[in-house]
Amino acid sequence: MNIKAKWASYPYIIWMILFTIIPLAMIVYFAFTDSDGGFSFANIQQSAAHIPTLVKSIYLAAISTVVCLVLAYPFAYYISRKSYSKQKMMVMLVMLPMWMNFLLRTHALSALIEDNGVINTLLMKIGLEPIQMINTQGAVVFGMVYNYLPYMIMPLYSIMTKIDGRTVEAAADLGANALQTHRRLILPMSMPGIISGITMVFVPSVSTFVISGLLGGSDNYLIGDIISAQMLGSAYNLNYGSATSLLLMLVVLVTMIIFNSMDSEDTEGMLA
């Protein structure tokens, strides 16, 4: 089909240069300049003080990602073996909470676990002591898992549903038990789904400021909370904020590189 319409992409190219590439360059520019616009390393040095917070963010996001993977894998496999209309139905049930704004989902959790929340009200009614649940690290992990579990289920499901039932039967016929079938067949075949699920859960978790801010309290601020305070809040300083963001971007970039290389190795291994 010989359509001559190269020009049609120019507005888009200009838009992306103006509002995606230049803004990202602005982060680098602000990170390496002082408030007068002169070159400076001070912001980067200052933001190094936030490395413990960054490590904590990575730690909590990693735990949440693993929990999501462990919870989602059997569930996604279960759906993928159902009949077509049942699959549709289950996918809809998983998508439905995902379509509700994540602020409201996080609010629902805090209603559940806050000091005067549903669980504690119930405990006190039956004569038990209330438990401190909100403003803990556990609450932050709970929030991440609850918010992002569907992001793990969906890519896993969409790749598992393509695994032919006959392949699984063949494995059983050849003497593999359920565990072996998963380890040798389903797990390697689901690898691309696992990889994209991991990035889809880890990236928003490690960079969140809403979940940690609403469920973790001031003791559990993550790197996202620090950046948002530096950009808009109490610690207002665009240059420091940019330097801290560079740290976060570095973490995300490294994570992506690691997981994408794992993906290609695994598919190569599968074909060999």
Added chain:
Amino acid sequence: MKKSKLSGIYAALILLFLYAPIIILIVFSFNSEKGYSWQGFSLKWYKELFANELIIESFYNTIIVALIASVFATILGALAALGVYSMKNKMAKGLIQNVTNLPLLNPEIVTGISLMLLFAAMRFSGGWVTLIIAHITFCVPSVFLSILPKLRQINKSLYEAAMDLGCSPAKAFQKVVIPEIMPGIITGFLMAFTYSLDDFVISYFTAGKLNTLPITIYSMVKKRVSPEINALSTLLFAAVFIILLVTNIRAIRKEKELERKRAARS
């Protein structure tokens, strides 16, 4: 037999985990008092919700921004898909694809602050213009990515056949290409519209003093004293539920019809 029952129970537990907090919230949206001890049925919080001018105003702002941004993003994205499809240069194509992925891979907070810095450097104060620019920016890649594959699927001979039968290139484009990519355009538009409605993080950094619904929700949730939010959650959940139900029932019906036709043919 026993094993399949066990996995059924497991699946039910996962769904319970996903739904329990929302259902509890819905129940307490009808509570007559603040707090989470049941005091009796009431529609009090719904009345207060509709009397809350800030929420109503934010709601209208959100709809206006979403409409403008998604229409603009659809036009920009559709043109881009067409342009990239007709490009011969592989390197340029690859470059555009990579740049398209940037906003999708970047954490939202990074996209948000990068735009905020740009606007700050250009001395643009936050408001309608900055917010709409930001929304177009994160919406347009999904439009582009939903239309491009549709263009690639078009049977090339169809377009040539139309020309052989006397269509001008413009007419052939209108008769062959447009109908083929229409589903992609509609999907792209709907994706852009819902992303825009739902966005909090990027709006938070680019909206200035303008309130969208998610921004208002955030400030209310942060204060932890607003049972109206429970009522709002219930209404939004009901809206999403109805939309998903209708679209899914239609999709399943269509599929069944197709199956019947296939069966009749064979």
